[in-house]
Amino acid sequence: MLVMKRMMIKYELLMVWMQEKHDSAGDYKDELNSYLDQSTPDPDIGVGTKLELPLWLAKYLHRDARGIVSVETPKTYREGYRQILAADPSVVDLHRLGPHFYLAGGKLAVLNLPDTQDVLKTLLQTFQGRFRQIMDGSQNALHTDLTNQVNMLDQSERKLFMAGQRGLLKFQSWESRESEKLSTSSVVLNQRKRKWVGPSKESSN
Amino acid sequence: MLAEKALDLVRELQRSLDGTLPPYNEDKIRQVLEEMQTLFDQNKDKAQFAAEGQTHLLSAIQLRHAAIRRNKRCLLAYLYNRLDQIKKMRWEYSSVLPSDVKYNMCEQEVQWFNQYNRLLANYMRTLGDNGGLDLTQDMKPPKALYVLVRCLVDHGEFETQDGTTILLKKNSQHYLMRAECENLIRQGILEHIVQ
Numbered sequence: 584m585l586v587m588k589r590m591m592i593k594y595e596l597l598m599v600w601m602q603e604k605h606d607s608a609g610d611y612k613d614e615l616n617s618y619l620d621q622s623t624p625d626p627d628i629g630v631g632t633k634l635e636l637p638l639w640l641a642k643y644l645h646r647d648a649r650g651i652v653s654v655e656t657p658k659t660y661r662e663g664y665r666q667i668l669a670a671d672p673s674v675v676d677l678h679r680l681g682p683h684f685y686l687a688g689g690k691l692a693v694l695n696l697p698d699t700q701d702v703l704k705t706l707l708q709t710f711q712g713r714f715r716q717i718m719d720g721s722q723n724a725l726h727t728d729l730t731n732q733v734n735m736l737d738q739s740e741r742k743l744f745m746a747g748q749r750g751l752l753k754f755q756s757w758e759s760r761e762s763e764k765l766s767t768s769s770v771v772l773n774q775r776k777r778k779w780v781g782p783s784k785e786s787s788n
Numbered sequence: 789m790l791a792e793k794a795l796d797l798v799r800e801l802q803r804s805l806d807g808t809l810p811p812y813n814e815d816k817i818r819q820v821l822e823e824m825q826t827l828f829d830q831n832k833d834k835a836q837f838a839a840e841g842q843t844h845l846l847s848a849i850q851l852r853h854a855a856i857r858r859n860k861r862c863l864l865a866y867l868y869n870r871l872d873q874i875k876k877m878r879w880e881y882s883s884v885l886p887s888d889v890k891y892n893m894c895e896q897e898v899q900w901f902n903q904y905n906r907l908l909a910n911y912m913r914t915l916g917d918n919g920g921l922d923l924t925q926d927m928k929p930p931k932a933l934y935v936l937v938r939c940l941v942d943h944g945e946f947e948t949q950d951g952t953t954i955l956l957k958k959n960s961q962h963y964l965m966r967a968e969c970e971n972l973i974r975q976g977i978l979e980h981i982v983q
Contacts, residue, residue: 640790643854760982 638690645694656696657681660688665705672712677737684737685710713740721747790855794820794862801869809873812894817863824859827852874901878908879924882971925970935966937978946972 636644645654658664659680668675677684688706692699717736720729721744736744797816804810831852874897877885883905890898913920943956954962956977962969972978 639858640851640854643857644850 638687642690642694654694654696656691656698656702659684660691660698660702660705662698665701668705668709672709673716675709676735677709677713677740678735680737682738685739710740717744718747720744722751725751790851791823791858791862793823794859794866797866798862801866809870809877809889809892811892812870812897814894817866820859820863824856827856831856870897871900875904877901878904880974882924882975883909925967927970927974930966933966934963935969936961936963936981937969937973938962938981939977940979941977943972943977 641654664680681687685706688702692703696702713736716732717740720732726733726745726748733741733744793816797813797820800810800813831849834849870893874893877889878901881889885901893901908923912923915921915923938961939956939958942958945953946956947953948964948968954964956962961981969978973980
């Protein structure tokens with residue numbers, strides 16, 4: 584859990600449509616002021632406003648105190664897009680639909696929205712449909728030739744792709760006997776490169 | 789927007805190239821902590837009223853609390869991943885770090901690194917037969933006992949196990965025992981030559 588922290592936090596910035604709910608006691612003014620909506624001059628946000636909020640905030644406000652917000656599914660997980668994905672998953676540009684499509688969809692499931700089951704099913708089917716191409720691409724061609732394909736993958740698929748590529752590259756280096764050779768670690772090489780850039784920058788100032 | 793700065797910290801780490809540690813962003817961290825403190829103080833003031841029955845303040849309090857938790861999580865992720873990076877560096881650089889890498893670490897991180905070194909050394913001493921096994925050696929399975937190396941930079945004198953001193957000048961070739969020069973090869977001072 585802790586190790587994944589860096590990756591997980593990045594994606595949680597997804598926006599979620601929200602609508603504030605009535606409290607059953609009637610007039611219920613929220614003091615959610617200028618933090619959330621910079622555009623309104625009014626310090627309070629009234630009942631019934633629609634806002635875009637980050638996923639972490641929406642999740643928290645939706646769960647504990649149900650009287651604060653209600654949530655709608657984001658656009659890319661709704662019926663329209665679900666049908667597109669069901670039709671042919673492998674041609675869809677998932678990176679455009681949100682670079683963290685799978686992870687965010689998984690997190691949405693916790694919110695218990697009415698169409699959660701459909702969303703989850705769609706995620707699974709999309710992945711199943713695209714997996715074959717990813718595997719093929721990563722094992723048989725180099726990253727540079729496949730930029731078109733890679734650009735259409737979302738973050739988790741890209742990680743998978745890179746893992747496949749690493750396998751391919753290691754195999755190639757084994758074939759060419761390069762794996763026998765002891766070499767400078769990539770860390771040191773990167774650090775050397777940065778260090779070398781330093782002096783030239785200073786001299787140009 | 790709430791918790792934006794904390795997210796910046798995490799993004800900064802993601803952007804850094806594999807293996808290089810960006811400088812410890814003390815400023816940003818202090819700002820995030822200040823933000824957390826402000827939110828907490830605001831909450832504390834309002835909490836009193838809320839307890840007396842004004843329920844409409846509850847949502848604002850929840851919001852601020854969520855923001856505080858978010859900031860905390862981002863901070864922890866930042867710190868934890870930095871330490872992870874530093875841990876990996878021990879296995880790349882050996883127990884002494886080059887000074888420009890050390891420059892990017894804060895005081896506590898340097899201390900943590902030293903303690904990790906000590907821990908690792910103690911552990912390695914308990915393995916194996918003759919007083920310990922060096923785990924940072926032989927990262928790839930060895931093929932031969934001696935290796936042919938070429939020197940890439942001037943490194944001065946180097947004393948081998950049997951006492952002979954060798955002068956490591958640029959482009960000079962030597963036939964050395966694998967165990968000794970493995971460290972120098974990893975650091976980029978020597979280059980392994982394969983036929």
